[in-house]
Amino acid sequence: MGGSMTQLNSFSVPDFHLPFGNSKHPLAARANAEAATWAVRHELVTDAVDQFAGIGFGHLAGRVSGDVPYETVVLLAEWMAWSFVLDDQHDHLIRTGEVAAWRPVAEAITEHLATGSAGGSGARRNPLVKGFVDVCDRILDGMPEGPAARYRAHVPLMLDSLDQEAGNRGGEGRPTVRDYILMRRHSSQILPMMDMVEAGLGLDVPQRIHDLPEFKALVASALDVISWGNDVFSLPKEHSCGDNNNLVSLISSWEGCSLATAVRAVEGRIQDRIEEYLAGERLLTETLDARGETDPQVRAAVSRIVRSYEDWIIGADLWQRYECTRYSDERFAAGLESAYTRPGLVSVA
Known part of the structure; x- marks a missing residue:
């Protein structure tokens, strides 16, 4: 992989010049603490709880949720807390060569989504599965039909993408940049959260709108x-532990350039993608006009969900900064596992 750790010692994340404003829920810090407590109660985290809370999932939830009741922000923060544990546990199994232990957990989660039951396997007693069942059931309770169907579809795709990441770090080797970008839209774990935000705002944008190529292109640009911004923030960790699931690392590797050059290349790609996102907003409006989508409720819902995607773009950046x-934690930047990662969590029955 191009570059060396000495190059990353003075690593700084460029300003991506995101042209959006952002506000944050006034109780985001409280939501963060409550979500961390939830993770401890479900035995997802047992040590270094303050460091775990330092991820700031409640702050991110507060930046992307919009003007919603506090309980809605807490629920998203709890899902985010679970998602970070999911990600770290999957990474742990890759590091220890125990990826086979992942399948029963992923299957129990998928089965619960499909049937409302995590099955009869020992995996359903695993804290990761039990935590999922708790938060998933509360998410789906009262969720409008459209966002619920999309959430049920997106979570398995998210789990599949983690398997792809494991393959990229194993025998399958580095993916092409194009394949990585397609996979990353799911491994970012954002799509189920976008479904939650849509529901939390009281929206149910019709599936026919979600299926429009112009709408899909807009979502893809936001993702x-x-x-890609997150890949720049997390580059020191992924580079130092040999994880090739990072756009900067892949560009450096495929194009034979330094990491510094690759960071500038990703920065340029992000600027291009922002321009495409802004053009995509205009194109979507024109498309809806041309299709005769004049229902004021539908148009208002589309307008609000598009604003929500802007919140995601700027909110995620501000949260990480x-x-x-x-991403600034010394252990993490050195490629080590976080102090709050429970080593035996997935094998716990």
Whole structure:
């Protein structure tokens, strides 16, 4: 992989010049503490709880949720807390060569989504599965039909993408940049959260709108800006532990350039993607006009969900810069596992 750790010692994340404003829920810090307590109660985290809370999932939830009741922000923060544990546990199994232990957990989660039951396997007693069942059931309770169907579809795709990441770090080797970008839209774990935000705002944008190529392109642009930005923030960790699931590392590797050059290349790609996102907003409006989508409720819902995607783009960036200690933590930046990662969690029955 191009570059060396000496190059990353003075690593700084560029300003991506995101053209959006952002506000944060006034009780985001409280939601963060409550979500951390939830994770401890479900035995997802047992040590270094303050460091775990330093991820700042409540702050991110407060930046992307919009003007919603506090309980809605807490629920998203709890899902985010679970998602970070999921990600770290999967990474742990890759490091220890125990990826086979992942399948029963993923299957129990998928089965619960499909049937409302985590099955009869020992995996359903695992804290990761039990935590999922608790938060998933509360998410789906009262969720409008459209966002619920999309959430049920997106979570398995998210789990599949983690398997792809494991393959990229194992025998399958580095993916192409194009394949990585497609996978990253799911491994970012954002799509189920976007479904939650849509529901939390009281929206149910019709599936026919979600299926429009112009709408899908807009979502893809937002996901790419967020995911590629995150790859820059997390580069020191992924580079130092040999994880090739990072756009900067892949560009450096495929194009034979330094990491510094690759960071500038990703910065340029992000700027291009933002321009495509802004053009995509205009194109979506024109498309809805041309299709005769004049229902004021539908148009208002589309307008609000588009604003929500802007919240995601700027909110994720501000969160990583100012409210999240995960990417500046010395252990993390050195490629080590976080102090709060429970080594035997997935094998716990």
